[in-house]
Amino acid sequence: MTDSASRKEYYDGNVIFYFLLQGEGRSVIDHPTLYPWDSGPAVAELQELLCAHGYKLKIDSNFGYITEAAVKAFQKHHGLRIDGVVGVQTWAWLMQEIKSGVRVLRQGHRGADVHDLQGLLKLYGFGTPRDGVFGPDTKQAVLEFQKAHKLWQDGVVGPITWTVLREGKPLPCPPEKRDWYINQRRWW
DSSP: OTTEEEEEEEEEEEEEEEEHHHTEEEEETOOBBBBBTBBBBBHHHHHHHHHHHTOOOOOOOOOOOHHHHHHHHHHHHHTTTSSSOBHHHHHHHHHHHTTTTSBBBBBTBHHHHHHHHHHHHTTOHHHHSSBBBBHHHHHHHHHHHHHHTTTOSSOBOOHHHHHHHTTTTOOOOOOOOOSSSSOOOOOO
């Protein structure tokens, strides 16, 4: 943890979430509240996280009815308020429960898998703050790791980089969620 960072507890009635505060009180879980029919990069990150949790979605940056159904199923599974709105609690659950190696990581991503990535990079001797945020320092450490292991140097942690980081151990598969979406429009 850096000198400018501190921890803050958030209790939702069931679980205590720890948020790392950066500088002037900006939280790692500082994502916008997303509503159905929103669009943009935050929605794309939401869709990536849902895919990593086993919900099969098209990552198109649009919070449509299928993304809403996946959010509601995720909220139900974790005992959250089922409203289809992605607020602080939903973001926290999405980011804390994600396994390393399930999604491709790039600059701007946050979560437990980024925290694990930073720990692995430190084990290999590539210094980066272990704060759960894939920032410029983490990208530089990834680039150095990729160069040292003669991998494609793009600063993105995809399946090949994950496999090398995990010393050849197979990557985990996201748990497949079944029966979370029923297409009401199908009549056949």
